[in-house]
Amino acid sequence: MDIDDNKPIVSFENVGLRYGLGPEVLQDVTFSLAPGSFHFLVGESGAGKSSLLKLIYLALKPSRGLISLFGRDIATTPRRELPAMRRRVGVVFQEFRLLNHLSAFDNVALPLRVAGAKKSDIQKHVVELLSWVGLKDHLDARPPTLSGGQQQRVSIARAVIARPRVLLADEPTGNIDDRMGLRLMHLFEELNKLGTTVVIATHNSRLVERMGHPKMLLDEGWLEIVGGRAPGESQAPAHKKEFSETVLADTFSDVDDDAPGAPPDFEKLI
Amino acid sequence: MFTRRSDLPLDKDALSRFLPWLIAFMVFLAVLALAGMLVLNSTAERWDQGVSGTLTIQIIPAANPEDDNGRLQKVLAILNRTPEIDHYETLSDDKLLRLLEPWLGAQAGTHDLPLPRLIDVELKADSKLDGETLSRRLAAEVPGASVDDHRVWLSRLVRLIQTVQGLASMVLVFIAFATVGTVVFTTRTGLAIHRSAIEVLHLIGAQDSYVAGQFSSRALILGLKGGIIGLLLAGPTLFAIGHLARQIESSLLPTITLEPAHWAALGALPLVVALIAMMTARLTVLKTLSRML
Ligand SMILES: Nc1ncnc2c1ncn2[C@@H]1O[C@H](COP(=O)(O)OP(=O)(O)O)[C@@H](O)[C@H]1O
Ligand SMILES: [Mg+2]
Numbered sequence: 068m069d070i071d072d073n074k075p076i077v078s079f080e081n082v083g084l085r086y087g088l089g090p091e092v093l094q095d096v097t098f099s100l101a102p103g104s105f106h107f108l109v110g111e112s113g114a115g116k117s118s119l120l121k122l123i124y125l126a127l128k129p130s131r132g133l134i135s136l137f138g139r140d141i142a143t144t145p146r147r148e149l150p151a152m153r154r155r156v157g158v159v160f161q162e163f164r165l166l167n168h169l170s171a172f173d174n175v176a177l178p179l180r181v182a183g184a185k186k187s188d189i190q191k192h193v194v195e196l197l198s199w200v201g202l203k204d205h206l207d208a209r210p211p212t213l214s215g216g217q218q219q220r221v222s223i224a225r226a227v228i229a230r231p232r233v234l235l236a237d238e239p240t241g242n243i244d245d246r247m248g249l250r251l252m253h254l255f256e257e258l259n260k261l262g263t264t265v266v267i268a269t270h271n272s273r274l275v276e277r278m279g280h281p282k283m284l285l286d287e288g289w290l291e292i293v294g295g296r297a298p299g300e301s302q303a304p305a306h307k308k309e310f311s312e313t314v315l316a317d318t319f320s321d322v323d324d325d326a327p328g329a330p331p332d333f334e335k336l337i
Numbered sequence: 338m339f340t341r342r343s344d345l346p347l348d349k350d351a352l353s354r355f356l357p358w359l360i361a362f363m364v365f366l367a368v369l370a371l372a373g374m375l376v377l378n379s380t381a382e383r384w385d386q387g388v389s390g391t392l393t394i395q396i397i398p399a400a401n402p403e404d405d406n407g408r409l410q411k412v413l414a415i416l417n418r419t420p421e422i423d424h425y426e427t428l429s430d431d432k433l434l435r436l437l438e439p440w441l442g443a444q445a446g447t448h449d450l451p452l453p454r455l456i457d458v459e460l461k462a463d464s465k466l467d468g469e470t471l472s473r474r475l476a477a478e479v480p481g482a483s484v485d486d487h488r489v490w491l492s493r494l495v496r497l498i499q500t501v502q503g504l505a506s507m508v509l510v511f512i513a514f515a516t517v518g519t520v521v522f523t524t525r526t527g528l529a530i531h532r533s534a535i536e537v538l539h540l541i542g543a544q545d546s547y548v549a550g551q552f553s554s555r556a557l558i559l560g561l562k563g564g565i566i567g568l569l570l571a572g573p574t575l576f577a578i579g580h581l582a583r584q585i586e587s588s589l590l591p592t593i594t595l596e597p598a599h600w601a602a603l604g605a606l607p608l609v610v611a612l613i614a615m616m617t618a619r620l621t622v623l624k625t626l627s628r629m630l
Contacts, residue, residue, distance in 0.1 A: 124540060125540075125630055126536075126540055126629075126630065127630065128630050146630075147544070149630065150539075150542045150543060150544050151542065152542075153539075153540060153541065153542035154541070154542030155542075156542075158540065164533065164537050166534050166537060168534075177538070177541055178541050178542065181538065181541055181542055181543040181544075181547060182542065225541075
């Protein structure tokens with residue numbers, strides 16, 4: 068799929084969403100995300116953050132308005148072409164949504180399998196990435212046997228394994244402490260530096276203020292973009308580090324278990 | 338046997354737990370019904386072929402036994418003159434006694450009892466000759482000679498068998514419907530708890546056919562497992578029934594056997610059922626997916 072780096076990667080025009088015959092939970096939402104941008108999606112619980120993300124990852128159809136992803140109007144894209152678009156969007160679901168009957172390895176391997184990647188590549192990259200998030204010793208563990216934090220890391224690994232162009236995370240810091248939350252944010256920033264467009268829904272305002280990225284503010288279905296830098300400007304935060312062992316070690320060093328391995332070679336994937 | 342990873346109760350979902358056993362049960366019933374129908378089928382056919390072109394001529398023993406042979410020769414002379422007759426055979430006393438064994442017992446001696454003479458007559462394939470015509474012709478010349486037309490009672494027997502056969506087919510059809518219904522219902526129920534997994538695969542960017550393939554291949558394996566168990570249970574049952582039938586078998590009953598083609602049909606049942614499970618899983622998943630964007 069060709070992606071024009073100058074066109075917005077996601078754009079909403081007057082998007083409205085209602086569930087069934089209920090009230091509009093999103094009203095006239097209009098915004099666009101430049102490739103490589105980093106946004107926080109903030110708002111009270113029930114403001115419509117999850118709903119907005121679902122529209123972006125093509126889980127829902129808007130009731131009205133226009134959504135385009137990678138420059139293509141979703142409404143006119145044939146259904147059979149949507150899976151390929153979804154594969155370019157990595158999602159960290161609010162409840163992780165790991166498949167309990169599959170091992171950690173198989174959960175993370177899913178996006179690659181679905182995309183038809185080679186078996187040897189899958190083996191290599193999944194082991195790499197799981198080692199990297201400190202789960203080298205849990206490759207065969209089923210999600211229910213893992214702690215909440217470990218499950219979260221599996222779900223993040225699954226979201227990024229296929230090197231998505233867009234990474235969406237729905238309250239990824241919901242059930243971890245601030246320090247761990249901050250580390251997670253740094254991880255997302257590293258991915259962002261590699262060109263991934265990132266949107267993180269959260270209602271942890273302290274975290275948002277510390278990071279200094281633009282905010283998409285949702286209030287009772289209305290969206291407003293505030294703060295941040297002008298489009299085109301570098302999104303890189305002050306502390307500049309390579310996407311390297313240091314960052315990874317920093318991110319998950321004292322989490323538990325195994326020492327982090329080398330960073331996965333994202334460029335080789337897909 | 339069905340729990341590869343018994344450490345996790347989550348793995349024992351309804352699909353893996355119930356589908357094989359329900360299928361095993363349905364296949365068991367279907368195999369028995371199908372076997373019964375096939376046996377009846379070949380029995381009726383054999384009786385129809387074996388006896389419908391034949392008559393039996395009976396010559397009641399006369400008061401004076403010396404006359405018997407002369408009367409027999411007269412009857413045979415008439416038979417020789419009748420063009421519709423393909424061939425005939427006079428039954429020896431030994432054979433006659435063997436035929437009578439079920440009624441008289443093995444001890445019945447030749448001398449205790451005046452035996453009738455019996456002649457098996459085989460008619461030509463397209464013969465229109467009926468028992469009554471021949472009977473009148475014989476009685477005119479040889480008193481005490483009568484014709485036993487098998488076709489009369491045999492056609493009644495064959496009709497009876499055909500009725501039973503019809504009933505068996507109906508039972509088979511019902512079992513087939515019940516099997517299909519059970520497999521469809523269990524597969525669907527089993528998949529309902531995987532709805533979330535189906536959705537996750539969908540959102541990760543799997544094509545519908547990929548998701549359907551994941552579940553249909555699983556249903557195929559579970560269906561095969563169940564089908565083979567059902568067949569394995571039905572096999573000994575069939576042999577036991579066959580064994581019992583052979584024990585009570587007398588000269589009255591034709592041998593009950595299944596031909597290789599019949600065994601093949603029975604052996605194919607698990608596969609058929611597994612394929613139904615697979616198709617159901619596939620269609621169910623595709624239907625679930627079609628409701629998603
Ligand atoms: N599947 C649904 N069916 C009906 N209403 C829903 C559904 N999902 C969310 N809502 C409603 O939409 C509104 C926004 O929900 P959500 O997007 O989950 O908000 P947030 O993620 O910001 O907490 C809420 O009022 C919620 O009750
Ligand atoms: Mg939410």
